[in-house]
Amino acid sequence: MNVGVAFVKPNDPIDGVNMSQPGSxxxxxxxxxxxxxxxxxxxxxxxxxxxxxxxxxxxxxxxxxxxxxxxxxxxxxxxxxxxxxxxxEPPAPPIRVIRAGEGPRLPSDHADFFGTLLAAGSTHARRDLYVVELEPGTGRQAEAHIPGSIEHLVVAAGRIRTGPSGDEVDLGPGDYVMFPGDVPHRYEALEPGSWAILLMEHR
Missing domain, CATH: 1.10.260.40 (lambda repressor-like DNA-binding domains)
Known part of the structure; x- marks a missing residue:
């Protein structure tokens, strides 16, 4: 699964996109x-x-x-x-479709971790929807986000260990977890090809 905003190896080009062009x-x-x-x-x-x-x-x-x-x-x-x-997130048109494999890809400095922004919340809702992809390795340590952030994650395939640092849980397909995103937290794939849907809520 590769859709929307994702994280790739540092210095890799972003899906072959000419990054300097308007709208890039x-x-x-x-x-x-x-x-x-x-x-x-x-x-x-x-x-x-x-x-x-x-x-x-x-x-x-x-x-x-x-x-x-x-x-x-x-x-x-x-x-x-x-x-x-x-x-x-660029300004959203009335109807938006993101096909598998499309969209810009942003690198993570520390892990083989892919995340895809599918939809950003409105000014009032402040909820963002992502697809995240992980491969076994070092895992990704995330710093605290803005105060009041909450993360909701549902695993679609593989197994993922995630949660606040020191209080992580192991999840399999169909499992759901909610945890505060305004404290340091971690994502780690336990199996190859792991991916999940992540909803980030900003209060």
Whole structure:
């Protein structure tokens, strides 16, 4: 399963997409970063400081270049006080179809972990729907998201260990878990080809 926003090996191209073209994933991210930074009213240097990034890295992202990882974008979302989806989701048409294998792919720095943003919540609902794909290996340690975040996960195939760090649970196909996303948490595949549906709720 590969759909929408996903995480690949660092420095891999994003599904062969020309990232610098208008409407491309990087142009969407660049516009969103500028918009949200200006909304908060902070400088590029201050946002970089809050997110723990080099100013040059953030400058590249705002200019539509570079190759951001999911960890970088999560850090920026936390620093700006917005969900991850606000930085990667283009304006939605009235009807939207995402075919298997389509959409931009974002790399994870630390794990063979794939996540796909299927739909972002509205301003009022603030819920984002993803497909996540994992392969056995190191697992992915996620930092705390914005306060009030809750994660809902249903395993579709394979086996996945997930939950707040130190309090993880093992899940199989059809199993569901809910846990706070505003504390450090972890995802780990226990079998090859594991994938799940993830609903992120931002209160």
């Amino acid at each position: 994933p990087l142009s969407t991210i660049a516009a969103a970063l500028r918009r949200e930074r200006e909304r908060v009213g902070i400088s590029l240097a201050e946002l970089a400081r809050r997110a723990g990034l080099a100013k040059s890295t953030l400058s590249q992202l705002e200019s539509g270049t570079g190759n951001p990882s999911v960890e970088t974008l999560w850090a920026l979302g936390v620093a700006l006080g917005v969900p991850f989806s606000r930085l990667v």
